[in-house]
Amino acid sequence: MEIFDECLRRIDNLEHRARMEEVLNWVIKTFPNLMPVVKWNQPMFTDHGTYIIGFSAAKHHLAVAPERAGMIHFANEIEEAGLEHTKELVRFKWDNPFDYVLLEKMITFNILDKADCTTFWRK
Template sequence: MEVFADFLAGIDNLSHRERMEEVLTWVGDTFLALVPKIGWNQPMFTDHDTYIIGFSIAKQHLAVAPERAGMIRFKTDIDNAGYDQTNLLLRIRWEKPVDYSLLKKMIEFNIADKADCATFWRK
């Protein structure tokens, strides 16, 4: 995924860079119709020019942002996975595994829920 090359190269911690690359590659390989892009200096995926999911990094975690609707819909699943969460994102600590089945459900929900969305963000 060349679109993310500069972003990934800017991650100094090699294990964090590898984890982020693994997640981004998984999303791209699993959801071939999604468009990878950099927006607001963060990697994200869109569908028909509407936001589906985005990612960011911090010292202690990888953050996943499925928009508020996704956070509400999957609050219990996020809790059960042992991830911290805010109103807009969940945090996967670097030492914890990525729950790809949860990530898949979140992305599938956003794709279906935003199928007729004509804006980048939900209104």
């Protein structure tokens, strides 16, 4: 988890920092084969050198970026959960319970979908 220390220190709100740390630790525990990395000052996880999931902190939410293909695949579930989103990320509000079920589905989808991917991003 030390790899994410600098990213976590940049989150001024201690409750938000604790939530981010909780989510990152959950990913590490649930998907021990993923490699934790920091790119573009954001915590991410990769598998065989390809991007799987990334996280960033904003004032009102924790953003989760499963890449565009993941957003398309889970569009209905994201809408049904009432989560705000863009084409590239889902916004999980700090004051709401975190949806680990959806996060697990997104990560699992990317691991399987990118099993043969040889680039960092999908082409």
